[in-house]
Amino acid sequence: MDTIAAIATPLGTGAVGIIRMSGEKAREIAAKIFEPFKLKSFSDAVPYMMYLGKLECGGVRDKALAVYFAAPNSYTGEDVVELHCHGGAALLKHVLEGVCGSGARIADRGEFTRRAFLNGKMDLSDAEGVIDMINGDSAAAVNAGYRLATGGVSAAVHALTSPLLDVIAHMEAALDYPEEMEEETRLSAKPVLNSLIEKTGKLLSTCRAGSVVKNGITVAIVGETNVGKSSLLNALTGRERAIVTDIAGTTRDSIEETLEWNGIALRFVDTAGLRESEDVVESIGIKRSKDIAVSSDIVLFVVDGSRPNNVKRAELLKGLNPDTPVIDVINKSDLQSLSSAEGLRISAKTGENLDELKDKIVAAVLGNSIDAGGELITSLRHKEALERALASLISARDRFDAVPAECTLLDLRTAYSAYGEITGDTADEKIIDTIFSKFCLGK
Ligand SMILES: Nc1nc2c(ncn2[C@@H]2O[C@H](COP(=O)(O)OP(=O)(O)OP(=O)(O)O)[C@@H](O)[C@H]2O)c(=O)[nH]1
Ligand SMILES: [Mg+2]
Incomplete structure (x- = not known):
């Protein structure tokens, strides 16, 4: 070389x-x-x-x-x-x-790491971990990159491919033997397939948490005008980022600010207050607020606790994906409460319950999906490969008794090849080129 x-x-x-x-x-x-x-x-x-x-x-x-x-x-x-x-x-x-x-x-870009991969110093997924560590913008993202780079995901995938390879080898060998033997091999393959299907499904179930860890959580702050959304953004981030006044309709454009909480990046987006408006600019802002709520990972629905409650919550949150979690936040807890709304009482003015709010956001999005010690799938490429492996394994299992062994073998080889794309064992040149083109020079 x-x-x-x-x-x-x-x-x-x-x-x-x-x-x-x-x-x-x-x-x-x-x-x-x-x-x-x-x-x-x-x-x-x-x-x-x-x-x-x-x-x-x-x-x-x-x-x-x-x-x-x-x-x-x-x-x-x-x-x-x-x-x-x-x-x-x-x-x-x-x-x-x-x-x-x-x-x-x-x-070239990434050529050092590419050589490391070609020389067997690391798997393809390890190399992707190196990029993730460099690009990670929160402690959790960096640490997920580290786990990937140090072979966490590749070990998890190897633990799946080696029993699969055994099954393939046995079934291939049995093809040339009498029928009873072929039958026996096929039967012993069944429990292995079931276990592989279960384990692959388990890995796939970590994708949501993996994406949160890698990309952070986008939190839309929505509600009627003057409830204190911009004050909340400022209080959370400790900066006078958004303009705050007692005039309803102060915020017209969305304002984004990121902070790190327990290692996870929280991207807060303050939005224009929701109300009927004749003003052209404000109306565009309100349309934008709704779009942001729809595309975010979680919505904070803020009301003003010092005002009698006449909030049309359902109407304002219309169009939201039913899977998007909504946290009801009752602001201005430092004032006398006149609202019957239910939710977490906070004060953007005094800072009351803001840490609890951040905890609640992380818990609502992640739940208990981070299994300590387990691997997290953070890459879309890995997710897609696992999905293809799973589909082929399920097809092999479900048609097991109905089709000749050759057909089952075809499915199993497809699954093997999909797993191998993750570690690089079966990845083609195009995939490898794409991965290394994302590297910086000198890495
Ligand atoms: N006492 C008290 N006042 C608050 C609190 N939060 C906000 N306010 C006041 O409420 C008013 C409106 O605050 P904003 O943060 O501009 O409200 P907003 O929801 O962003 O309003 P729009 O941008 O118009 O939609 C301001 O006068 C704030 O000082 C709070 O926790 N306690
Ligand atoms: Mg505002």
């Missing part, structure tokens, strides 16, 4: 900037451009040790650190060298040019 190189740190100014090389010539190139202070040559470098020295390359000089990771014990499985330079954009650009002039070429 040729030697690839890239700047592994973000472009811009920083304390440190890292140039990474992978391939046969990595150490040789490093030895040409980097003189360690305490060694005659970088060719004598002990792997996994950092050396301080002079880097001279691409027309620039730097006092830098270099480290050599010897194949196969490196990220890519090949010889890897990292040059830890000072983090200047021009400096790094010139060093990279110099490195490429010495026999490396610039790496």
